[in-house]
Amino acid sequence: TNIVLTATAAVTNDSITKSNDDWKKELPPDVYHVTREGGTETPFTGKYVDTETPGMYQCFSCGAQLFSSETKFHSGTGWPSFTDPANLEAVELRSDDSLGMHRTEVICKNCGAHLGHVFDDGPADKGGKRYCINSCALKLEEKPS
16 A cells, blocks of 8 residues: 655656666665665664755755755664655655565655655654655755855
8 A cells, every 4th residue: 555645845747767777877886775676774874864964855866855954853763864854745655564564665756766764753743753764865955055
């Protein structure tokens, strides 16, 4: 069962469809493993775990705007965590029963990249969600100072 969230915000009108071979040629091996094979980076190794730089986190694969630094928080889990996507239209949530547990996978709706998972253990005062996202699936567009 796929859960799809919608909201009013812009994402590119045409989703990106490429073969795995094309993605493999374009993406670094670690990014390909995470975004195309559903892998996970080792906790506390991603470049954005402790980043506090203001800006917009985009999909590494296609550039879709996914998460604002304003919703980022330090969860202590080893991966960048966000309370909300910057644009609900940019992500798709899918049921994930792999590894013997039930989770909700977060996918870039524009290109189908696996980003991470969302959990219900985020800050209660911010809606209770924790979008646990792999650093290598993201690129930060820093906010001009």
